[in-house]
Amino acid sequence: MNRSNEEDIEKAKSLISIGAEIAGAAVGGAIGFFATGPVGAAGAGSLGVIVAKAGAKLLGDVADRTMSAREKVRVGAAAAVAFNKIEKVALSGNEPRKDDFFNSEEGKRSDAEEILEGTLRRAREEYEEKKILLLGNFYANMVYSPGVSTEEANYYLRLFDSLTYRQLCVMSLIMMKPQYSDFQNLRSHDYRTQNANMQASTVALLQEIYALYNLGLVCVRSAGGNGYVSLLAWHDIIPLGLEFTGLGERFYKLFMGGGSFSLPDITTIAEALR
Structure with a gap:
């Protein structure tokens, strides 16, 4: 069953709010990024709208998956840090990367969704919870790092997973x-x-x-x-x-x-x- 963008946004906001225990004040900024749907990201220009749509779509999907209460806290926290920073950087006048990172095709999701899922998967399973904020930071930095390919980012995620805090x-x-x-x-x-x-x-x-x-x-x-x-x-x-x-x-x-x-x-x- 296909969800509407509005449904995805509500699920994203709900999941992010659960992460407050770890992410703290970042939750408010992240929810603000999605607050009025894609229009809420207009401060980042048309690319900001694309970032918001891709993020809401993936977060809506993740929210529907079976997770323990603690896993939801971790995932919500990583997402909160990521989109809070994305909003702050956008409001400072910077634009997201302009390559094909956010482009999707029929039968193929965007690289942005792939990397966000990889980020959130690691957050869900990360028992060293001090690492979780860094995972959110990673995704936000990827949004503004056109020189880093998806293949390289996937390697870094696996590398990060192997390191201790x-x-x-x-x-x-x-x-x-x-x-x-x-x-x-x-x-x-x-x-x-x-x-x-x-x-x-x-x-x-x-x-x-x-x-x-x-x-x-x-x-x-x-x-x-x-x-x-x-x-x-x-x-x-x-x-x-x-x-x-x-x-x-x-x-x-x-x-x-x-x-x-x-x-x-x-x-x-x-x-x-x-």
Whole structure:
């Protein structure tokens, strides 16, 4: 049975409102984006109307699926963050991407719907709920990132799914390091020496960082600053030398760009890496 656009919008608003426990104030902005149907997105121009229609259609479909109460909260929160940011960016004068991301054909939905479904699926299943806001941020950034293909975005979603919240905090620490003096006094040599009485929790953290290295998201500059270190294991990591690769920086900007992290969570990691 085909639903009308108005029915999709009502289902979208209802699902988004459920996410308030996690998304907080973002819920109001997202509901406002859909408040009067496609006309409510007119501030973003004709493309804004397309974004609203595609979003409402997919959210209406997702709302009809069987989910637990907690899964609805997660999905609603991710959607709230996504469309709240889309509205804010649109109102600041920016336009959504103008490629074929929002185009649909008979028998084929748009890439925008595909990526939104992938985003919400991961939100539904994500038990580390601190990651959920970043998923919403990712979809919003995709709407304004014409240089990122659907194929690349799908890879990033699977990559994100494999990372822990703490690994994402490590990436945020790397990005924030130049601006925060408290993050510039990290250990300046590796762990092959002076590692007596290391706690198992520190080793676990270093293993997580080593996993980021193996995924090609981070690299490590040598202690002298000349060139980069090839890591054979966690004990080769030099915390002060941690940097993004090109892939890592692109990944970070899509998921964390314009998003927010808990500073205490990042500070805890920095303290363990001193």
